[in-house]
Every structure is written in C-alpha cells, then in structure tokens.
Amino acid sequence: MAFDIEMIKKVYENMPARVDKAREIVGHPLTLSEKILYSHLWENMPSQKFERSKDYVDFAPDRVACQDATAQMALLQFMHAGKSKVAVPTTVHCDHLIQAKVGAEKDLAVANTQSREVFDFLSSVSNKYGIGFWKPGAGIIHQIVLENYAFPGGMMIGTDSHTVNAGGLGMLAIGVGGADAVDVMSGMAWELKFPKLIGVKLTGKLSGWTAPKDVILKVADILTVKGGTGAIVEYFGEGATSMSCTGKGTICNMGAEIGATTSTFGYDDSMRRYLAATGRKDVVEAADKVADYLTADAEVYANPEKYFDELIEINLSELEPHINGPFTPDRGTPVSKMKEEAIANEWPLKVEWGLIGSCTNSSYEDMSRAASIVEQAVAHCITPKAEFGINPGSEQIRYTIERDGIIETFEKMGTKVFTNACGPCIGQWDREGAEKNEKNTIVHSFNRNFSKRADGNPNTHAFVTSPEMVAALAISGRLDFNPLTDTLLNDKGEEVKLVAPTGDELPKRGFDVDDPGYQAPAADGSGIEVVVSPDSQRLQLLDPFQPWDGKNITGAKLLIKAEGKCTTDHISMAGPWLRFRGHLDNISNNMLIGAVNFFNKETNKVKNQLTGTYGEVPAVQREYKAAGIPSIVVGDQNYGEGSSREHAAMEPRHLGVRAVLVKSFARIHETNLKKQGMLGLTFANEADYDKIQEDDTINFLDLTEFAPGKPLSLEFVHSDGSKDIILANHTYNDSQIAWFKAGSALNLIAADAEG
Numbered sequence: 001m002a003f004d005i006e007m008i009k010k011v012y013e014n015m016p017a018r019v020d021k022a023r024e025i026v027g028h029p030l031t032l033s034e035k036i037l038y039s040h041l042w043e044n045m046p047s048q049k050f051e052r053s054k055d056y057v058d059f060a061p062d063r064v065a066c067q068d069a070t071a072q073m074a075l076l077q078f079m080h081a082g083k084s085k086v087a088v089p090t091t092v093h094c095d096h097l098i099q100a101k102v103g104a105e106k107d108l109a110v111a112n113t114q115s116r117e118v119f120d121f122l123s124s125v126s127n128k129y130g131i132g133f134w135k136p137g138a139g140i141i142h143q144i145v146l147e148n149y150a151f152p153g154g155m156m157i158g159t160d161s162h163t164v165n166a167g168g169l170g171m172l173a174i175g176v177g178g179a180d181a182v183d184v185m186s187g188m189a190w191e192l193k194f195p196k197l198i199g200v201k202l203t204g205k206l207s208g209w210t211a212p213k214d215v216i217l218k219v220a221d222i223l224t225v226k227g228g229t230g231a232i233v234e235y236f237g238e239g240a241t242s243m244s245c246t247g248k249g250t251i252c253n254m255g256a257e258i259g260a261t262t263s264t265f266g267y268d269d270s271m272r273r274y275l276a277a278t279g280r281k282d283v284v285e286a287a288d289k290v291a292d293y294l295t296a297d298a299e300v301y302a303n304p305e306k307y308f309d310e311l312i313e314i315n316l317s318e319l320e321p322h323i324n325g326p327f328t329p330d331r332g333t334p335v336s337k338m339k340e341e342a343i344a345n346e347w348p349l350k351v352e353w354g355l356i357g358s359c360t361n362s363s364y365e366d367m368s369r370a371a372s373i374v375e376q377a378v379a380h381c382i383t384p385k386a387e388f389g390i391n392p393g394s395e396q397i398r399y400t401i402e403r404d405g406i407i408e409t410f411e412k413m414g415t416k417v418f419t420n421a422c423g424p425c426i427g428q429w430d431r432e433g434a435e436k437n438e439k440n441t442i443v444h445s446f447n448r449n450f451s452k453r454a455d456g457n458p459n460t461h462a463f464v465t466s467p468e469m470v471a472a473l474a475i476s477g478r479l480d481f482n483p484l485t486d487t488l489l490n491d492k493g494e495e496v497k498l499v500a501p502t503g504d505e506l507p508k509r510g511f512d513v514d515d516p517g518y519q520a521p522a523a524d525g526s527g528i529e530v531v532v533s534p535d536s537q538r539l540q541l542l543d544p545f546q547p548w549d550g551k552n553i554t555g556a557k558l559l560i561k562a563e564g565k566c567t568t569d570h571i572s573m574a575g576p577w578l579r580f581r582g583h584l585d586n587i588s589n590n591m592l593i594g595a596v597n598f599f600n601k602e603t604n605k606v607k608n609q610l611t612g613t614y615g616e617v618p619a620v621q622r623e624y625k626a627a628g629i630p631s632i633v634v635g636d637q638n639y640g641e642g643s644s645r646e647h648a649a650m651e652p653r654h655l656g657v658r659a660v661l662v663k664s665f666a667r668i669h670e671t672n673l674k675k676q677g678m679l680g681l682t683f684a685n686e687a688d689y690d691k692i693q694e695d696d697t698i699n700f701l702d703l704t705e706f707a708p709g710k711p712l713s714l715e716f717v718h719s720d721g722s723k724d725i726i727l728a729n730h731t732y733n734d735s736q737i738a739w740f741k742a743g744s745a746l747n748l749i750a751a752d753a754e755g
C-alpha cells in the first residue's frame, strides 16, 4: 500500500527547474495544468513550446492504475510485451466484476466464486510483475487512488475514464485504454495531444442543499458531453479553496461526462487536511516545499481570460441543487424547475430507487450529509417511499462510517449496503423486475446515466444528483420534490420540512480500517507462474493482429451506419458482458449491439450484404470475416464517448472491421482504434454522412500514401452503380501510422522487446 514517498519527492525535486524553464520558453505565466504537463515531459527538461490542441507530446506519468474489467486485457497485453516488472508504480483494483443484489456479504461471496478465475489471474500477474493488487471488496479504484496514491502536481494514467477523479488532489489523472497503460507499464512514453485549457472560476461559497456535485452538474449543463473534449478543466477561485478535497474529487470525476481530458485544482488547505487524514503527512511536508509550483502563477488567476482558451464563472452562493438526466448527464435541471420539466417531458414522477456512493460520491462528507437527511426522516417518522442502496467507495470508508453509526442510520431506512464496488453504476445490478422493462425513475449520485447503464432496462430514467438530494428524493419518493420549499407528510399525517444537510468533511476520530484488502507484490516474481486455461471462457491469451499488407483496402462492405449517440457502451456493452473482458473472441459477440442502425432505426439488426437478409451485427460481421471481406463502420458525432475500454476498438479489429468513419470521435476511443491498428477517420465534410447507403461497397483510393495531415479518399459504390468519393480526415502522426502498418502498437512494443 506504500504510496511511494520517494517517487513523490523526486517529482517535487525536479519540478521547479522544469517549470521555470517552461515559463521561460512559453513566455507567459503558467496555469497549474501547464506546470504539471511541462514537468512530466518524456524528455525531462522542456525544450520547446507546445501548441494546444495541435502538438502530440510524449509524457512520463508517475503511476498507473487499472480496474479489473480493463486490467485483464491490459495485463494480457503487458505479458505479451516481454518485460519482467512494471516500469512505474502500478495498481490493479477488483471493483467492476461484483454484482449488487442482496447486500455486500452474499454478493461478494458470489463474485468470488463466479469470477475466481479472473481474480486469481489478476492477483498472480500483479504478484509476478510488481503490481499492487486490491482484492474484491477492497473498494473502487478511484476512491482507493484518492485515499492512497494521488498527490498534488503528479501525473497518472488509469484504464478507466473516471481516473480523472484524482484531480481532486491536484493531479493530472487521465483515463486511457489498456494499450496506453501497457506502454507506460513497459517503460515507454505516453503520448497525448497537448490539451487546450478551460478555466472555471468559482466565486462565492456552497451552502444549504448545494453540494460540490452541483458544480459539475452545472458545468455539464453548460459545456455538454462534448464541451470538454481535448481540454483540461482547471478550477480556481475562493469557491474552489473553500470546498473539501473530496468534493473537488467529485467535480473532477464527472469531468469525464463532459469529455474533458482531465480536471484539476490547485494545492490548498483542503488537500493538506485530506492528505493528513489519510496518513500522508510526509506528502504534505514535501508538497509544502514546492507549493508555488502546485498551483497556477498568481497572474493567471488574476487575469484568467488571457491564459485559458475558455473561461466559465460560477457563483456558488447562487448555485441551486441540480438533477441531471435522464439518459444523459448534461441535461441539467435546477431543483426548482424539475416539476415543470418532468411533467412536460412525461418523466415518471415516482422515484423507485435512490442510490449513493460509487467512485463519484463516496466521501465521509457525502455519507454524513446524506445520513443527516435520513436521520431527520427517522426522527420525524417519515417512511421512505423509495428503496435505497449504498455502494461505499472503499473498505476504509465503509469501516469508518460503520464505526461512526452512519451505516446504522441508513439501515433504519431499510438501506441495502452493497459491496465496496461499482455495482449498479456499471450495470452490475440484479434489480428485481428490471427485465419487465417498465418505465420508471431512479435517482443516484453516480456519474453516468446512459440508457440501460444501471439495470439493463432501457426505460429506466436515471437522474444524477448529489447524495443528499438522492436521500431527499428517495425519502419523498418524488422526482418533483423540492426539499428547499416543499414539505413531506409523516406517518402521523403531519407536515415536515427537512432542514438542509449537515456533515463532517473528515471523520472527527480519523479514518479506520481493519483489513483494507491489499496484496503487495512479490519482491522477486520471476518464479511465479501465470496460468490461463486454454478452455477458459473468461480469459484468452492474445494472438498478434496481422500487419497491414501495404495495399489499399478494397471491396469493403458497410457493416453499420450508426445513428446518434454511439458510446463505448453501445459499441461494447457492459453489464453481463463484463465477464468476457479477458476473452477477446467471446466478448466480440457484443460488438455494436447497442448502436442504432440508421436505415431501420433498430439496434443489433443490420443488412448482410452477402445474403440480403438482416442479422445481428456480430454475426453478420463474422460472415464477412469468414468470407475474407473487409468492412467499415460509419458513425455520428462524438463516436466512442463514455469509457476508456479498448475492447470497443479490439472487437471490431478482431472481427475484421478495418475502418471507422465518423463525424467526430471521443478522444480515448480514437486513440484506442489507432493502438489496435484500425483506421479511425472523420468526414472532411460532415454532410457526406448522408451519402452513405445501406448496400455500399467501399474502396480506399490512396491508403498507400497514408501520411500525417493528408486526408484519405474513399470511394463509396452504391447498389445502383453510382459512386461518391468521400474525403476522410485523420489525426495519425508518424508513429501512429507505424502502429497501423505493424498491425497494432503492441506488435511494435513486442518487436522492440525482442530486439
């Protein structure tokens, strides 16, 4: 569990000279984001100014974290890279593969049986290659990282899009695909397009029912799910310093929901308090020595419009609690407007479930504030109208809130305490009756609320709000309940008005835990054998993808023209499919089954051009593959938004899709396609999307001249013999083109290791 104080000291030792040099080269005062970026260059000392949103830059992150669903493929790939130990401190966290059903104890026992093979695999690979391993039930990756590993001014990557949570402790923490993690674990540079910078100035102070969650719900409403694409969001101002470190974590966590590369805050007293409370006073001592380097230069926050590409200002004193959703986290509704919005949109007003916790809102402050609402309900004899569940973020949090009587308070309301794991947040929720697909409303304090995400029911309207608002709405059983103005009827028929939540930022008696669930790696792992059964349905050793044959791709069929939102959940669905994350062939049977076919508006039903019949997407694609026919996928805006799962890129690659042509990409997915040797292309003219027809055959005309900055020409031959030449842009640089040529980035790493 050791948090590598020596590594952290080294980062701080190097920081002043590198930041000073960067300031000199860049020629203006620096934001915090720039300080962290320029002090983590692969080349160590900065030697040139990078252009935002343009230059690809090699970085040297300080650490890596992987969750169990993505770690399987990442570690399978790492094993393939021929190294004896990870090059930077790395941890693996078992949190996604645990279903929530009846409660922690039984659910965890079931997971330990059902996923034993996977947990054992992750444990033994971790043990062998010097990786810290967090067992099932220990907690959710981002909460554990915040509690143990995040540090101001650091840079980390993680194979989960909510890695960004660590920005709450002043890090630049970025969600990546497993292939990127493999690069860094293998001692290679990690490449990122130098981000643009969005400043968010927080004035005023939170009070009453308004929580840090409302800041990001408001930002999501302003910026939308695309607004943060390619950007780091840097928060500052009196409103930032006045809120808790864990509240900052919540805000950074949901930066993933606006597509931001990451989000961060400058080092302040809230971070000192949190570091000290989590046993890291030596990090505070080390950070204090370079405190000026762990926040922006004073001039930046004095005149932010000069230094950020975009600036947003939010007055926390005027901010109302928000309830975002359904089906997208950027549809923000202030609580005072919910009644009219819900009625106008025919959202079910009855709240069936309230869920709190997850990696987004599991702090002591969150739990104690939500509990203060539950206490009032209990004291005033109000029987809650909805069911209530908690997914604590870590065993440390669970143990501490149990010790302090907070769990007991929740249990008075009949709350189910699920395992310290993702559970309902990732579709791992065996919710009674969900299979009936009835229209219903749930409220939760998680981050995502895409269709089917929580319980697999497309008619579940999930709304995201703060834990205290979840508690209030679940108690009232009404989506249109406004605790600031409305009263509730108690069991005696009396009207009761809830008072605003109260809670402690940190536990007065400190954090406590009996068994945190950590396994340190072996000092020498060379003798440890990692076994994968060839008959396994869950794990499959990888075969390298075929290199490019040097020719234009011709005669390709259109597999699907996806319409509208196509997230990584649509491309590689989670829920029950999570169990196949380590088995590429098996999981490929979920490829694009959630995407809407433009031509018939249905999911998982596309035309098989070989037979003229309609079939399921993976089945049709397997027929093209068997016939040796390449295919391409066409998509809409922000294709691949959502998570970092590289399966969404590996599955089409495995099944023989050669290119994905879309109006625009989500960053991580675009990179993942490149890593797997796929062609990720965008329409030079978005209107060309309309020219694509169901029976199209596609020929690349100039792939043989594939070069940075040079668009590719694709010929679409329609069934009536007419043709359209469509120009496709791309963002491949020279090394990414080398990945394409080699068949994948991993093929290049393995070749280097051999060499």
Ligand code: F3S
Residues within 6 Å of the ligand: 095, 096, 140, 141, 142, 160, 162, 358, 359, 360, 421, 422, 425, 426, 446, 447
């Ligand atoms: Fe897990 Fe949901 Fe967070 S899936 S890592 S709790 S976003």
